[in-house]
Amino acid sequence: MRIKIRVWLLLSVVIIGIGVFLLPKFTIAKDSLEDIISSVKVYIEALYYVRNAYIEKNLDNKKLEYESIRGMVKALDDPYTEFFDPKSFKTFTEDMQGVFGGVGIRLESKDGKILVVSPIENTPAHRAGIKPGDQIVEVDGQSVINKPLDVVVSLIRGEIGKEVKIKIYRESEKKYYEYTLKRELIEVPVVEYKTLKNNIGYIKFYEFTQNSPQKIIDALKKLEKSSGLILDLRNNPGGDLRSAVMIASMFISDNDQVKTVIKNGETKTFTTKGVVVYRMDRNQNLYGEKVVKGLYRWNKPLVVLVNRYSASASEILSGALKDYGKGILLGEKTFGKGVVQTIFTLSDGSALKLTTEKYLLPSGKDINKEGIQPDVIVEMAPENVGKDNDIQLEKAIEVLLKQLSKLKEKEKLVLNKK
Incomplete structure (x- = not known):
């Protein structure tokens, strides 16, 4: 009986804590405080017995707490929802800043696998020959299969100058490879640009960070004398949603419109004007992210x-450009990540990245797990991006030159009529 009394005393403390931390943020939450307390009652009882009756006294209580949260997150069966302990959250914020100690690989979690999206040029991973699509299976001898993405990233990153051993599986060759890499200061490139033959502008866009819009504006201004533009989003894993909206606003105006069809139980059809992407929450409420006015405009x-x-923000941008007819998509079907995550920081410096919404293209298309089919399909191994045998880039140049030729013909017809 005394044990049960203690358990309920502990539970009452938790009730007070939850009231302090949750109620101010979710005053209109679907689940009431009483519902939440009731749902964790058995967990609190189990935690009490583990901490007070387990044979070993010196338990790592913080580890128990964090692993409990990770177990809850795993039960959601959502590859994009993650819990970050304080160290992992620091790694995550470093990503947004673009500078950290590591080996230079962009990673994505898919079906329990940690996959290389792309190695960053001139980094240890790139020089060693790690390729897009490689699966990370071990880090320093520790299996990372079914591990959360943030845990794997924190294992790979670390002190500059120290070595890390990475084992990968290359599906295309059905082989395993092991690499010993020395960590370096990694500065993630956001944008690179140049002028190709026939006065064609080219922008390689690596990742959507908070400073990406200004980087793109700077590149567009440098290329404004180009006759046309190739925007390269290959191997771009996405990032900041707001940046995607701002960059789309450099090509789409608030007067552009498209027919929207929303299929959600019943079909709704309406006209969308100047919306880059729709967000839909758990209650099926729809929010349109409209173009940002006053930014640099590209009209070629x-x-x-x-x-x-x-993936993700790359698909928001490319999908909006396709829907409004502002550009020709070329390459292969995109990744298919059509959900939005929100970061909730917790009281001890840890954080929860939680899927809170899904997004729809301006046409109403839900691309989650489906991807976007390009207008011109050109299949190519991801590791050939930027190489001499980059047939997708060659085809893009060909397609753009045809577009420019058609424009010249139209201009001639207009002049002849005059």
């Missing part, structure tokens, strides 16, 4: 390169 022909590792 555009081809957008995409592949199987163009």
Whole structure:
């Protein structure tokens, strides 16, 4: 009886704590405080017995707490929802800043596998020969299969100059490879640009960070004398949603419109004007992210390169450009990540990245697990991006030149009529 009394005393403390931390944020929450307390009653009882009756006294209580949260997150069966302990959350925020100690690989979690989206050029991973699509299976001898993405990233990153051993599986060759890499200061490139033959502008866009829109504006201004533009989103894993909206606003105006069809139980059809992406919450409420006015505008022909590792914000941008007819998509079907995550910081410096919404293209298309089919399909191994045998880029140049040729013909017809 005394044990049960103690359990309920502990539970009452938890009730007070939950009231302090949750109620101010979710005053209109679906689940009441009483519902939440009732749902964790058995967990609190189990935790009490583990901490007070387990044979070993010196338990790592913080580890018990974090692993309990990870177990809850895993039960959601959502590859994009993650719990970050304080160290992992620091790694995550470093990603947004773009500077950290590591080996230079962009990673994505899919079906319990940690896959290389792309190695960053001139980094240890790139020089060693790690390729897009490689599966990370071990880090320093520790299996990472079915491990959360943040845990794997924190294992790979670390002190500059220290070595890390990475074992990968390459599906295309059915072989395992092991690499010993020395960590370096990694500065993630966001945008690279140049002028190709026939005065074609080219922008390689690596990742959507908070400073990406200004980087793209700077590149567009440098290329404004180009006759047309190739925007390369291949192997771009996405990132900041707001950045995607702002960059789309450089090509789409608030007067552009498209027919929208929402299929959600019943079919709704309406006209969308100047919306880059729709967000839909758990209650099926729809929110339109409209174009941002006053940004630099590009009005010349555009081809957008995409592949199987163009994901998330890359799909928001490329999908909006396709829906409004602002550019020709070329390459292969995109990754298919059509959900939005929100970061909730917790009281001890840890954080929860939780899927809170899904997004729909301006046309109403739900691309989650489906991806976007390009207008011109050109299949190519992801590791050939930027190489001499980059047939997708060659085809993009060909398609853009045809577009420019058609424009010249139209201009001639207009002049002849005058």
